Amino acid sequence: MKLSTTTRTWALSAALVSTLALSACGASNEGGGSDTAAGGDSASADLSGELVGAGASSQQAAMQGWAAGFTSVAPDVTVNYDPVGSGGGREQFIDGGTAFAGSDAYLDDEELAAAQERCGGGDVFELPNYISPIAVVYNLDGVDDLNLSPTVLAGIFNGSITTWDAAEIAADNPDADLPSTAITPVHRGDDSGTTENFTDYLGQTAPDVWTDEADGEWPLSGGEAANGTSGVISAVEAGAGAIGYADASQAGDLGVANIGVGDDFVAPSAEAAAAVVENSENVEGRGEYDFAIEVNRQTEESGEYPIVLVSYHIGCIDYEDAAQGELVKAFMGYVISEDGQQAAADAAGSAPISDTLREEGQTAVDAINAG
Structure with missing residues (x-):
């Protein structure tokens, strides 16, 4: 039915x-x-x-x-x-x-x-x-297709990569015409499971760049804070050069980045999210009816999208x-x-x-x- x-x-x-x-x-x-x-x-x-x-x-x-x-x-x-x-x-x-x-x-x-x-x-x-999937959403005129490797994504959100034409971003996007627009990273201002999943991904895939533990509360100063999924989307929509992270279902008309997985760049999709979860393990030591999952963030399998909630x-x-x-x-x-x-x-x-x-x-x- x-x-x-x-x-x-x-x-x-x-x-x-x-x-x-x-x-x-x-x-x-x-x-x-x-x-x-x-x-x-x-x-x-x-x-x-x-x-x-x-x-x-x-x-x-x-x-x-x-x-x-x-x-x-x-x-x-x-x-x-x-x-x-x-x-x-x-x-x-x-x-x-x-x-x-x-x-x-x-x-x-x-x-x-x-x-x-x-x-x-x-x-x-x-x-x-x-x-x-958690989509990395961005607002950048003239850039309809964007690839971001884990270390570059971590550098953007820790504030070490500050403009869109930075060499690190250009290396992931050799055919793109990247502007010199300043990057405004937008993060959740409330205690958020989306943030915990996102920071867990950054810490596991780019530990030399992202040195903070996974946390539901954003661990760094700087950037722009917004409450709730809708707040992040609104903030990115309102700011030229802004980038944020949110449930992919709420991305709307914003640009959505492809994320580096192994030798490929993978777009967020329901199928790619389901694939990585299917190949993940349950958390050990929980109760009989507790089916918490430890997502395999470090997958290098083509077709799996690891920034998943x-x-x-x-x-x-x-x-x-x-x-x-x-x-x-x-x-x-x-x-x-x-x-x-x-x-x-x-x-x-x-x-x-x-x-x-x-x-x-x-x-x-x-x-x-x-x-």
């Missing part, structure tokens, strides 16, 4: 000013909801209430697709998602303010311990439900509130389903998760208890 966008409606939640709130406005007999349910569970049609999540702004477009599709099988459920950023989403979930978090980075050891405590001492699930949904296996647990179980079941992944791909251009990730995720969904 492919969900029709013509039957979807959106409404802002009054409770969350910056929240993307999505709800069905149709009657309960609309679209045969009693026969089709999230993740194949016909009981979803009988659910009602509000499910609140918060986190990664990169998931915002995908969340539109998921929430709209979910209302076709659970028409009396409203899904509210606040794209406050990955760090804020993890914090709100750990503090008990939301039922789940969206995050472009998996929980660190300290956060994982706190999340387990928030979950009553039980297991935490981390499901890699959204896979998307694997964005997670994070929640509890055991919920004290029975109604909340039922909503989480049903929604996550829909998100990992083929229909749910197609809805995200249609809305955000993301890469559908593999059958392996779906099967792993289903074990966590099946284990979610309420009450």
Whole structure:
């Protein structure tokens, strides 16, 4: 079943000013909801209430697709998602303010311990439900095709390469007419999983140039800061010579750089992002339902794009509130389903998760208890 966008409606939640709130406005007999349910569970049609999540702004477009599709099988459920950023989403979930978090980075050891405590001492699930390339976006008139090797990209963002006609950039682009325009690197000003993924890539592929650890908070002074994915895009759009990093689905009309991988330069795509994730390993030492992934940033395989974010949904296996647990179980079941992944791909251009990730995720969904 492919969900029709013509039957979807959106409404802002009054409770969350910056929240993307999505709800069905149709009657309960609309679209045969009693026969089709999230993740194949016909009981979803009988659910009602509000499910609140918060986190990664990169998931915002995908969340539109998921929430709209979910209302076709659970028409009396409203899904509210606040794209406050990955760090804020993890914090709100750990503090008990939301039922789940969206995050472009998996929980660190300290956060994982706190999340387990928030979950009553039980297991935490981390499901890699959204896979998307991080595009290096730029605003440079006359340059429609741009190649950047890892060391050059690191030099741009650490401030050591300052003009677009620098010799290092010219070496990657021998046929380009590069202007002498000053470079303005734009980074996230909020605690961001996109930043953590981007700095992790720089540190692993250009360690002699990028000497800082991976971090959700931008580690250097200088450049221009902007909050959220939309803030970075707006800042790059507004500044001639600007360059930034953002979920590829939000690149719009900006230039998008090809990134050096081995002997090639690879453009970001859903297929190239999925390929590198498929060849990456799970993080060791996590819980039974924790499927955090250590992305292979140093790949040299043609067709793999290593600046990729694997964005997670994070929640509890055991919920004290029975109604909340039922909503989480049903929604996550829909998100990992083929229909749910197609809805995200249609809305955000993301890469559908593999059958392996779906099967792993289903074990966590099946284990979610309420009450």
